[in-house]
Amino acid sequence: MPASKELADILSKLDAVKYKEIIERAANNGYHDHKFMKIPEHPEYAETICPKRQLVNDLYKFPELAHIRQQVINGDFDDPADAEDEKEMMGWLMEGKQDKKNN
Secondary structure: OOOHHHHHHHHHHHHOOOOHHHHHHHHOOOOOOOOOOOOOOOHHHHHOOOHHHHHHHHHOOOHHHHHHHHHHHOOOOOOOOOHHHHHHHHHHHHHHHHHHHHO
């Protein structure tokens, strides 16, 4: 299963100029399920609520990419969590567990 960075390669092969903004954002982890909000060079990426929804919206601008948009919807470009992402998710789970204990 390709991840969002691989999407940049796919789109570059199709038309690197036409899809430049999507390619740049994908290459910079701007659509990464775990990293999109942690890119200092692009704080605007963190303004989205859900990176894959943002990607689908960005792809809507190009009807010829409907097949790729559908792949995104199907989860084909979901990003795997690395060790840092897993540690962060465990922290969220532990916070939730603590909140339940305190209520």
